[in-house]
Amino acid sequence: MRTLNLGILAHVDAGKTSLTERLLYAAGVIDELGSVDDGSARTDSLALERRRGITIKSAVVSFVVDTVAVNLIDTPGHPDFIAEVERVLGVLDGAVLVVSAVEGVQAQTRVLMRVLRRLGIPTLVFVNKVDRPGAQDEDLLRSISERLTTGVIAMGSVAGLGTRDARCTPYGEADPGFSARLLELLAENDDGLLDAYLEERPPAYPRLRAELAAQTRLGLVHPLYFGSAITGAGVPDLIGALTELLPAAEGRSDGPVSGTVFKIERGPDGERIAYARLFSGTVRVRDRLPIRHAEPTAEEGKVTAIEVFDQGEAAARSEAGAGLIVRIRGLDGVRVGDPIGTIAPPNPRARQFAPPTLETVVVPGERADRGALHLALSQLAEQDPLIALREDPVRREISVSLYGEVQKEVVQATLADDFGIEVTFRETTTICVERPRGSGSALEIIDTGANPFLGTVGLRVDPAPPGSGVEFRLGVELGAMPYTFFRAVEETVRETLNQGLHGWRVTDCLVTMTHSGYWPRQSHAHGTFDKSMSSTAGDFRNLTPLVLMAALTEAGTEVLEPVHRFRLEVPAYAYGAVLPVLGRLRAVPGEPVPMGDVYLIEGEIPAARVHDLEQRLPSLTSGEGVLESAFGHYAPVQGPAPTRPRTDHDPLNREEYLLRVLRRVRSDGSSH
Template sequence: MRTLNLGILAHIDAGKTSLTERLLYAAGVIDEVGSVDAGSTQTDSLALERQRGITIRSAVVAFTVGDTAVNLIDTPGHPDFIAEVERVLSVLDGAVLVVSAVEGVQAQTRVLMRTLRRLRIPTLIFVNKLDRAGADLDAVTGQLAIRLTPRVVPLGGAVRQGTRDAAFRTFTEADDGFGARLAETLADGDDALLADYVEHPDGVTHRRLLRSLARQSRSARVHPVFAGSAITGAGIDELTAGIVRLLPSTPVSDDGAGGPPEGSVFKVERGPAGEKIAYVRMAAGTLRTRDRLAAGKVTAISVFDDGGARPGTEVSAGRIAKVWGLGGVRVGDHLAKAEAGDAHAGDAAQPHFAPPTLETVVVPRRARDRGALHAALAQLAEQDPLIDLRQDDLRREVSVSLYGEVQKEVVQATLEAEYGIGVDFRESTTIHVERVTGTGEAVELIQQDGNPFLAGVGLRVDPAPDRDGVTFGIEIELGSLPPAFLRAIDETVHETLRQGLHGWDVPDCRVTLVRSQYWPRQSHSHATFDKSMSSTAGDFRLLTPLVLMTALARAGTRVQEPVHRFELELPADCLGQVLPALARLRAVPGAPAPTASGYLLAGDLPAAHAHELQQQLPALTRGEGVLETRFDRYQPVPGPPPERPRTDHDPLHRDEYLLHVVRRV
């Protein structure tokens, strides 16, 4: 037996959930094909998904083809829920990218394919909706080669497309020109095939071409193209055979079963009783009930089998399972036995997609729901860590990070339906960051310069390259400061830098401990601890923000805004209207490039204006403009830097800070 973890990805409304239903039906897992419109599909299990007819959370189902067990993961198509796709990518063996035969390649299609290619995930392309009026397989295939990758291999043609009787006919050796086209495409990735094809074009057999196609497809060097209709079932048998033949699967064996279990968590949800359930893809070993991990003790396991998850006692390498009992688990954790290491040991994977660039304050309609709202949002943040819950205790407000307005509506509906909490949102604002521009140093010692804490700390702040994160180092003599105090400084540095000089996150810098001082533990003659004479970790936690923010102020920061890269296709006669609109939105387009139907504009656009441009586009281009935007980088904000209200006691204002924290001490 072999296993294959397969992702279904697409732009919204391309039909991937319907394709999932059809694959399950063809495999004999379900007796009737569910409908997205009727809310009867297997993978859209949330009430909100059924009401809206969109996928919001990734879902896992399973079916078997021959000797291959396929774990199929249906993912959201709306760009506001790209974080769900982000988490699934790390557990995939292969993918099917669904493209509509009517709408063709769309903005999200390009984002997904670009990421799949960068991660070298073997990918088949399925052109769906051949039965719809306006379907044009040849035109879409041309778009695939131009807008996605030239390494696409069409494996068939459409028959009676645009009608209910549309079908997919697989090319054979007898089809004129198919062998030559296949050989030319495959020869680019197969040196031996290229050499033989150049010497003897007619000597390369069709069987050899199919073997090379399978090898190159499994290594993500080419992308075979199938077509059909998820509604009628056309082309589904050919796609199913292609999934097994052209995507890599893992043999299930006992190799490594005796070793420690290792796996990764790509989804977390809550059960009916509020219990935490982790979706785990096993990488090695075998995980069993009663195994003790750093995140908790495994109390139950369900392994995905034909249709869905079935209770079991263990899950082996290559499989996907739902695991109960891991109360401390988070999305992205790497699981291992407690004695083998930390539950989330190892470096966190670099994100594949852009971070959210919007945030909004969530306001409960009833004041008495404030506490419940924070608890509910905390649970939603478990399922989607990029929500990035931000608590402002001073103003008694909670804010969340978002990708777009649709996600805001979903959060609102979820809080109402699942937690009984009605909320409203303030206007979304753009999330900025602060970059350190120089080097700054500050020192405060015990009983000097008005320092009320029994701690001495000296810190230096230096800039770091983008995406290096915040790193903490020491230049003091090893062993000169107890580990508990060192850990307190390190943790406080990371927490404090979530709000820089203007209130924005400081994502990349190096902080170095250059001085330290403490009073050893002192006791009275009767051996009772005297806090007034002994340093504690609390002293270091309270002093560090003062020293760090002074050093940061001396180093200096500059507020930067997120910038998107945009590509805009528009009719030729609309260029005169679009260019002034782009200027008003602070966009910087390049020179217009002529296309067959008009112009292609590419350039940079502040993320704050991306939604506004999307709204204006239909009026500017008679509804014919096509806009694609993607996060590209951060760049300095022109003019006065925007300020973000602080959520702490503001160590930038020493007297105010000490008034609050010393009173607590």
């Protein structure tokens, strides 16, 4: 039996969880439809998901269509949980993008389709809610073509649009208009069909249908189906398209093991459960499975249990092969995003969405145990790596990074429900970044001057193109000293750059190691190791922050804040009231575009001001304003540069740094 790993993606409230329920019902996996509104949806298992009626964590269910086993992954639609969606993208064979026939193309819809097309993931479009008043068909189809992709074609029509009796009829060979539209679309990617189109020689319908499947599997075109997840209208046509138009999983079960972990859960006894897609090979219980997050020092875990998804349930198996989504127990050191197996997964997909741009301090309740809070937050960060924790040992505070206010509520509820810890939060602040203004260099030489460490480190910092991140290069020969010392320098450089001159993460820079030196291992006559005469990796880890920050100080840095792109629809009568508010919020709007009695305004606004605009818009527009926003880029901060308190030993203050580090070194019994 073939396998299809399918993602369901949508803007929040478009109906993707309801569609998941309908697919399971149609396949005979469940006997009764669950409801998002009353909290009985099968994939919304968290208490908060049931209370809020939204998906927060991705969930996997399965069903069979003909000879294809479909592993369906329901993903969150709210932009605060975009990190969950990102992790799923790397394990999909295909996707269904759900669009509401009533609300139309929304902000998250555009973000998701842009990424799906960029990654070339074969995608079908399902226009849901055709039974609701206000549902659109032709107008929405034009909007999708203009705002999502021109490579879309409707695969059927709707009768009784906007009523409970809405019916969806698929197009077929007997519909000449459909064949003509199909030929016109497919000819854009096929020279043979283009010749037939220009010469008005329409090919046979089976030829068009076969080419539709081929181009859909390549992510070039996107068949669109109208329907209703609530009534079931149009769903049988979508189910048929899953097996006809989307590609099945590939990979050899007799090859080397290769997979990717996309989700981590904790079992009832606290054990880690890893959700992974297997691209090749076979994993068996009691196998020792390499975890490739720490190359070249790989880690291993012993597989103690394997579960696969079978007709809606997770079933225990002694082994699982290529193409499957599995749950594995026993990989204690595994993290989200880790490759597993003896070879790396094919075509690993880099991060597609912007990192969180907000941060808040978690304040424990009066009776909360700070140690228990730290452990709980660490487990949450383990399940969602983008909830980055920052600890301030001086203030005894823990900060978490977030996408939005709803995510803050989820963290608060999860800590209360799962860990029994009550917390509140400080005011949310914006996360800035730093970039080097120019170039700078610094050097510390072994056994010279005030250098107390047995190592020579020289570093140069140079600006790099925006979006390039941090690159480390060697300007000295690799054989000049042991590789572990070079690796210690590189790892420390990357760690140190998490806090720049103003306390923000430094990005878009090139760091070159210009000098190196060490003392080889020395021993006394009786053969014991003498630390006072021998360099260790610790010397380089302790020295590198001083050298790097001295070089960065010479280069100087610029603080940049996140800026969102926005799309704002306001009634024409409210435009005059909205415009000055945009100015006060430091937004830069473009020329307004009149659309009947509504103005469309697009532009940019600092991320820190988006929440203010959201709060003020209803009163300015009598509730008729519609705002969409998404991360656009980083831009230099206007005015004084904001700072963030440091949480390290502060290598910018040499005296204080050495006092703290050397005290720690001596307490470890390794002073020299």
